Amino acid sequence: MSDSNEKPRNIIFEERVSQAKVVRKIVFFCVIALVLIVGILGISGFLYVQGALNPMDEEDTEVIEVTIPIGSSTTKIGSILEEEGLIQSGTFFRYYVRYQNETGFQAGDYGLSRSMSLDEIIEELKEGRVLEEPELVFTVPEGLWLEDIASIIAEETGHDIDAVMETLNDREYLEGLIAQYHVLTDDILQEGIRYPLEGYLFPARYDFMEAEPSIEAVIEAMLSRTEAVVGQYEELLEQSDYTIHEILTLASIIEREAQTSEDRYKISGVLHNRLQRGMMLQVDPTVAYAIGEHRYMTTYADTREDSPYNTYRYEGIPIGPIASPGQDSIEAVLRPEETNYLFFYARFNGEVLYSETYEEHNAIHQRYRDEWVEGQQQEEESE
Template sequence: MGKHTKQDSNEIYQERASQARTVRKIVLICLSVIFAIILIGLIGGYTYLSNALKPVDAEGEGNDIEVTIPVNTSTTGIATILEEEGLIRNASLFRYYTRYKNESGFQAGTYTLNTEMDTDQLIEQLKDGRVIAEAASTITIPEGLTLNTVTERLAEFTGTSQEEVFEYIDNQDYVTGLIEEYEMLTDEILNEDIHHPLEGYLFPASYQFEDEQPSIEAVIKDMLNQTERVYQNNKTLVENSEYSFHELMTMGSIIEREARESFDRFEIAGVLHNRLNEGMMLQVDPTVAYAQGEHIYMTSYADLDIDSPYNTYRYTGLPPGPIATVREQSFVAAADPNDTEYIYFYARYNGDIIYNEDYDQHLEARNTYRHEWEEAAQSEDTE
């Protein structure tokens, strides 16, 4: 075996030192490049955000734009309205900005805003509530109501009768005109099995009017406009779905009647999609109640005998049309459901939902908690 000399050891040391210096240089260069990229990104992001928050027409003369914010409109809804009216550049950024600044308390009403106003000025005016005119009347339509209940409220609000409201909204010529006017409406609503063409299309929200007793036409118009806005805001979801907007609204109305919590809306939507994909009957109680034309606390075997295309215990697929008013989230859930393996769910009286993949376990859950609905029905009968 040969022996290492001092000269050999020194050469090895020098070589290793040189390699170490090279590695340090490479690491330093990489870190410098990464830092530069981050710095450029931060500067670019800050510049983009700063510009996005500036007035849309900072160097122009500015235009006054009349904007109406309905009662109970979410920050997301307000952002969408402002973007559509050309007052902000990006609705998502407006939403994140208000969340970052913890802004809230936006007031409903009709405002005159200007394109020279920056984001902070718009926020302040919407919080201040300086509107063009105070509302003389307000009507609130909750989610999950059938058109029969909605028309009762509309009749009282407009000073007419329920029969007059139905005569107006069910008129064939009127409905045909609406199909030509609104992109969301198609000939699907003319299906002869549908009880009322506009069932589910009158958006649930609060609406303000300058007249103490507005016309049926004015109220219906505002409600349809709101649903059209939901359609336009989620048009990509509709285009990417295998179902039409009408079918998604139908599914959304079922979800609306079954779920109370946000998570459950998307999970139930996943179950419904699974059952439809498997060619199974949906077997959801709210459709039976709609077919019966009355509120049913607990579906009986006798209720299931009704021969109606809305009876999802008797017919496969979706019913002909929506069965109730639909909030935007329920519609979105129908279009973009959770990816789940569940094909059964049971809704308890307290609102909890029990999901199962196995039918026997589903029956066990139903048998365990069915008494809650029976007790609720008995309590209602004694009142």
């Protein structure tokens, strides 16, 4: 009886051993295949990177003249270099300079060659060894209204202010710009927008190779700079709950409210907190813009102005920017300081005081309001 039972057990054991051997072989070959695939991909990737970093042709020293427009983003620069056959891939260039944390590319005309490596080209563009010196140089400060920027453009370039404003508001021209720049959307053409390009003309120094560049050349140089700056925050933009138009609108408010970098990020935190709680933003610079006059102090009557820009009358983010924000203010919108503050009050001396409750905020307002009254009186007397 025991013999008849023992024989099947042996057979079962042998079958299990055989199956185990088969499984081990399958696993072994799978591991080998996986190692080979990873190895092939690794070698391919290494060769691709090496090819992208090395010169396109070490023996081709012919000079190729390349123009990098003012305000060009790394995407734009990479595209130009790829089109000229100087690099293997514009996309690789964009990710490589981001990985290397390379910045400070200079606009201008360059003499490059296909015998240069990618790192050599990058250094050339950073050092700014251009073929010509600019004929016209002027600076646009941060926080200006578009009307003020238009005056600067007219004064510096010799164009008539009416011609500048007409170009800035030309619908057909604006539609062409929307098709050309990612940063521009149909939001700028909404009914109720005062100036479509308000907030999009980046405040910075501008160098032009012509003494009297066209109005369009100046506008597009400024838009290119905005696109380049905004493009640096691609990942944060994707994570944001707000559109680029809304981000620039909030940045413009911060620019008008804050005098220091520290306050920009704190004020951004307050604005975000108010928006998340469904509270009105109630910021004075939007009232001044709604009225169309710079205000030393905001009165209760001013806050009743019926305008989509007036954050005392309408909830949420205004219809559009109220000034041209700098990079720090744009970044502040995307990296707001986490805080419990819901209110802030700017004193006459520039200090900003923050509070979590309306009672605290109102007490601060009452304590320091006379500073502004006295300051206004002193200014009127000095005039």
